[in-house]
Amino acid sequence: MQFIDTHCHLDFDEFKGDFQNLVYRANRLGIQGFVVPGVTLKQSLTLLDFKQHNPGVYIAFGLHPYFMAEHREHDFEQLKSLAIEHRKQLVAIGECGIDASIADLEKQQTLFVGHIKLANELSLPLIVHHRQSHHLIMQAFKQVQPKWGGVIHAFSGSLQQAQAYIKLGFKLGVGGTITYERANKTKQALAQVPLDSLVLETDAPSMPLAGYQGQINLPERLKAVFDCLVAIRNESEPEIAKQVYASSCSLFKI
Template structure:
């Protein structure tokens, strides 16, 4: 029997490995998103912190709801305002069983909201913490791929994780894949001018990718200018499947398995 498009939609496993539904943009309909997890429309979310305050919020959210998992970390934009004992506080938060990663951490030289040297110090400190806690990392990189690679390379063989919202070159992709890192692919894959990212998806094996949204940011082309949300990961998965020449159902299953294996999710 030929599979209809509606059946195909029902068989997609929608896994968003980078969401921010704890942000204020979801204050009016957060429960609707959570209901999508309860009814099986969404399989699971990795809810991401960007500073100590939001890290506490994501842990609280994940602790209250099944199939929401937490990542705790200091985003590079926030690294200049971090208290001296932040790694101790993160270590305490990491004791919650719903915490599956350290992130969102990394380097951002595009906006440079924190001095580069402080960004690098805080990034490296959190990589040390990740190694100590044996947790993968969720890494934000913008206009800083060389420095991010050199710092992560210091931990070669000791750390794994994902380069979130990957926007580098195919050469950058190879360097991080060779270090054992996944590449996070979200809405920008669908942007008409983003040919290089589509070529990267074609070039590397599907085992190297994770599906994500970064909601409320980076919506797929269909929703440009509007708030992104976890269910829109469907459009990313469908385009990845097209680029790889496999069914969307099979693609979604592989992408979810990649995340389950990386974050050691108990689902």
């Protein structure tokens, strides 16, 4: 079985010094590709070199809402210029979105709409972050409809919300959330949506799985996420593996 971790931050400081072993352990479990999103202007720039020196890494440019306090007035315009210049190096625009735990929701909304327009211009999918903001995400999608879909990162929500995203051409990012017993609503939704609407992710080094709370999350734990997905789906393990891999390749044109 082959897998792609469609969302992990392998360039973060937590992985410096052990990066090759990290990738080796993941590869041994069939995890052959890693999509690494951008979070700030400066970090997005460094991803170009990171990709060049690490086979199997695919990158995206974006301004993450979590870092709103760091984003400066002209950062998005610079990011846009860089994305246009390096279009062939990118598989998506993001990580972008709206986070209700962070201040300046109006500014977040404006920035997110800018990302949607940029993705449309470059014919790229979006990597969308949400936190208590499904309604705000959908408002942005009504303002500017995304033309190339994307992935709703770390999806947690109802079947109705899942179906609304799928209708707009989005995949749902299946991550560590489904390893927790309390995530019944999300697991029920992911059990019922079409299999081809799902992709796997870890968000490493963040979002530790159940049993690993307080520890750095690792790409190799994608296999544990996959096992939990198999447990809630009706399809066979090989069928699920084949489809989520195909969906990941198709979405990001890998």
